[in-house]
Amino acid sequence: MRLTAGTSSRLGASWDGRGTNFALFSANAHKVELCLFDSQGRRELERIELPERTEDVWHGYLNDVSPGQLYGYRVHGPYEPEHGHRFNANKLLLDPYARRLAGRLVWSDAHFAYRTGSAREDLSFDRRDNARGMPKAVVVDETFNWGRREMRPNVPWEDTIIYEAHVKGLTQKRDDVPPNLRGTYGGLSSPAMIEHFKRLGVTTIELLPVHGLIDDRVLVEKKLSNYWGYNTLAFFAPEARYAQDNPLDAFRTTVARLHDAGIEVMLDVVYNHTAEGDHMGPTLSFRGIDNASYYWLRPDNPRFYDDFTGCGSSVNLTHPRVLQMVMDSLRYWVEICHIDGFRFDLATTLARGPNGFDRNAAFLTAIRQDPVLASVKLVAEPWDLGLGGYQVGAFPSQWSEWNDRYRSTMRRYWSGEGSLIGEVSRRMTGSSDLFNHDGRTQRASVNHITVHDGFTLADLFSYNEKHNEANGEDNRDGSNHNHSNNCGHEGPTDDEGIVVLRRQLRKNQLACLLLAQGLPLILAGDEVGNSQSGNNNAYCQDNEIGWVSWAGLGREGDDLTDFIGYITELRRRFPQIRAHRWLDGRRVDGSYGVLWLTPAADEMEEQDWNFPEGRFLAYVLGPVEHGQAPIFIVLNAAPEPIVFKLPKMAEYASWQQLLNTADVEQKAADFAPGSETTAPPRSVLAFAGSA
Numbered sequence: 001m002r003l004t005a006g007t008s009s010r011l012g013a014s015w016d017g018r019g020t021n022f023a024l025f026s027a028n029a030h031k032v033e034l035c036l037f038d039s040q041g042r043r044e045l046e047r048i049e050l051p052e053r054t055e056d057v058w059h060g061y062l063n064d065v066s067p068g069q070l071y072g073y074r075v076h077g078p079y080e081p082e083h084g085h086r087f088n089a090n091k092l093l094l095d096p097y098a099r100r101l102a103g104r105l106v107w108s109d110a111h112f113a114y115r116t117g118s119a120r121e122d123l124s125f126d127r128r129d130n131a132r133g134m135p136k137a138v139v140v141d142e143t144f145n146w147g148r149r150e151m152r153p154n155v156p157w158e159d160t161i162i163y164e165a166h167v168k169g170l171t172q173k174r175d176d177v178p179p180n181l182r183g184t185y186g187g188l189s190s191p192a193m194i195e196h197f198k199r200l201g202v203t204t205i206e207l208l209p210v211h212g213l214i215d216d217r218v219l220v221e222k223k224l225s226n227y228w229g230y231n232t233l234a235f236f237a238p239e240a241r242y243a244q245d246n247p248l249d250a251f252r253t254t255v256a257r258l259h260d261a262g263i264e265v266m267l268d269v270v271y272n273h274t275a276e277g278d279h280m281g282p283t284l285s286f287r288g289i290d291n292a293s294y295y296w297l298r299p300d301n302p303r304f305y306d307d308f309t310g311c312g313s314s315v316n317l318t319h320p321r322v323l324q325m326v327m328d329s330l331r332y333w334v335e336i337c338h339i340d341g342f343r344f345d346l347a348t349t350l351a352r353g354p355n356g357f358d359r360n361a362a363f364l365t366a367i368r369q370d371p372v373l374a375s376v377k378l379v380a381e382p383w384d385l386g387l388g389g390y391q392v393g394a395f396p397s398q399w400s401e402w403n404d405r406y407r408s409t410m411r412r413y414w415s416g417e418g419s420l421i422g423e424v425s426r427r428m429t430g431s432s433d434l435f436n437h438d439g440r441t442q443r444a445s446v447n448h449i450t451v452h453d454g455f456t457l458a459d460l461f462s463y464n465e466k467h468n469e470a471n472g473e474d475n476r477d478g479s480n481h482n483h484s485n486n487c488g489h490e491g492p493t494d495d496e497g498i499v500v501l502r503r504q505l506r507k508n509q510l511a512c513l514l515l516a517q518g519l520p521l522i523l524a525g526d527e528v529g530n531s532q533s534g535n536n537n538a539y540c541q542d543n544e545i546g547w548v549s550w551a552g553l554g555r556e557g558d559d560l561t562d563f564i565g566y567i568t569e570l571r572r573r574f575p576q577i578r579a580h581r582w583l584d585g586r587r588v589d590g591s592y593g594v595l596w597l598t599p600a601a602d603e604m605e606e607q608d609w610n611f612p613e614g615r616f617l618a619y620v621l622g623p624v625e626h627g628q629a630p631i632f633i634v635l636n637a638a639p640e641p642i643v644f645k646l647p648k649m650a651e652y653a654s655w656q657q658l659l660n661t662a663d664v665e666q667k668a669a670d671f672a673p674g675s676e677t678t679a680p681p682r683s684v685l686a687f688a689g690s691a
Helices: 167-171 191-200 217-221 247-260 286-294 320-335 362-369 404-414 421-428 496-515 561-573
Strands: 012-015 020-025 031-037 044-049 052-054 057-062 070-076 136-138 162-165 204-207 211-213 232-238 264-269 301-305 341-344 377-380 400-403 445-448 519-523 594-597 616-621 631-636 642-645 654-660 676-679 683-690
Touching: 020 070, 020 286, 031 057, 070 286, 162 167, 191 561, 232 247, 232 320, 247 264, 264 320, 264 377, 286 320, 320 362, 400 404, 404 421, 404 445, 404 496, 421 616, 421 631, 496 519, 496 561, 496 631, 496 683, 561 654, 616 642
Parallel strands: 162 204, 162 519, 204 264, 264 341, 341 377, 377 400, 400 445, 445 519
Antiparallel strands: 012 020, 020 057, 031 044, 031 070, 052 057, 070 136, 211 232, 594 616, 616 631, 631 683, 642 676, 654 683
16 A cells, blocks of 8 residues: 555545555654554454654545545553553553544453553553454545435424434334334334334424444443443544444434435434543543543542542543544534534533633633534533532523423422522523523523433332332442432332322423423433333343333323324414513513413412412413414322413403413313313313413
């Protein structure tokens, strides 16, 4: 092969139709070798020293290397953990810019740069070659025929309804998905699933991590896996386990089909840590390429990592080249894969500087000015485990944020806790106390009751305690603070009274979620009563526990798909629910944004908000424009019925009942203004004003 200098301008392996340019960043390396492998990844065919170094990027161009070539790197430099350097050229390393992975990691002690079992621990040095058990990067041809019809849906923020799902878990047990597509990218866009998404009325599918990942050794030894995928090793490569052949093309085909159906695709991305773990972890990529650049090291002892993530280490985005990698990755998924948005796991870590979280951090600044990312949805999980890590409401106006205050408040409210109506009122109207600043609107709040991490909705009302024994950690893992309510029996029951109550509480939570201002997020499977048998941390359960059970689909009482679809239609019908201006009360001209009412339909005063053990909340959202209808919403979390009056408004002759979660058949009814009716125990009601 003819080797020339190539260019440092594009990191990774870039094929131009004639040959491939290889470029790798390392500020502290002494030499970088490119290793080419046979098509099976078993035999190293050639080892080539990259000839040029430009601004800490090592690069070279090989004229005869084409798509399909497997490769890795060996990086030479000092092995001085006490000074933050962990170079070991005996270890084959994965290119951080790998677009595709071949093979899976086969665990052995050879993947550690130190001698496992040595009394000197990671200060020792291991000379074994780990190449045989390493996944290899693959040179790819990025061209793809998107077709003339493929158009991005571009759903407005205020119309967005998110559905969080795991690629495999969503369809693995779905009988109407072809067997060869179950658990794959293709299963997501199968006709049955697209029809299901349409019935629900969701606009945006948020996928748990699909970046190339590895299964932790401790899980593999327990015959488990890192099912959720929060263990990233390759930020540019679609995970191969969800594809039958070419994962990049399989993924893009699925995105194109979902787009054709008008459905957006968001990715849950994990840039805050990598699969290499703490100082005793393996050397697979970043650690062996340039440990001191990629990770936050303790200033007083750089042998150890600053761990803001709970995963052993934290990626350091204050380094320009590390920040570049993350930005390049995001742009790649938007430009090459047509992704519509991202949810950033432990986003506080990404915005940390030397003094903690910084709203003007390099990462947030880079995002703000990037023209490619300006058109996509950005959602932060606004916390990490470090000091000052809880930052709900602190992200810039371009962002939306997971609002755990909504989750905990509504869980407590529908679990029977009193004296919460003031807090509930804020959560149902966009959480202005958290987000009404810097030009932000209600869409800043991503409201959710359940997500992948925690109880499912069915389990939220079936278990008071977590049951994570299958994880092999003696039930110590997972949250102990779930605000759940088993309705009088722990786990499954045939008691009809408990079954009916659980079903109604599920409906109440879903109704509130979709009637609340802000962006609703629904967990896949909650619509059909999916249970994880009380496991609230099923991260390692690639089995019946973690997969969505569709047994409740079509089963009366369990299947709430059409119920959700009905309320998503109500959400579209009443623009004040999707508002992007903060609400005010009664205005001088008599109009209003929101009116908070007592059961007697009087406007609430201070003593009404402080009603002891209050569990009843009623309010009217006024029309956005003249001629539109108001919507009157009643939340009764009390265990007894409460009589209330329909509000009197001169311009409306009647109130049409739209929703009663205690009414199985949802019978239509009209009520005269000022007339009395009853809110059943633990129910949500909604009415539309009619002229």
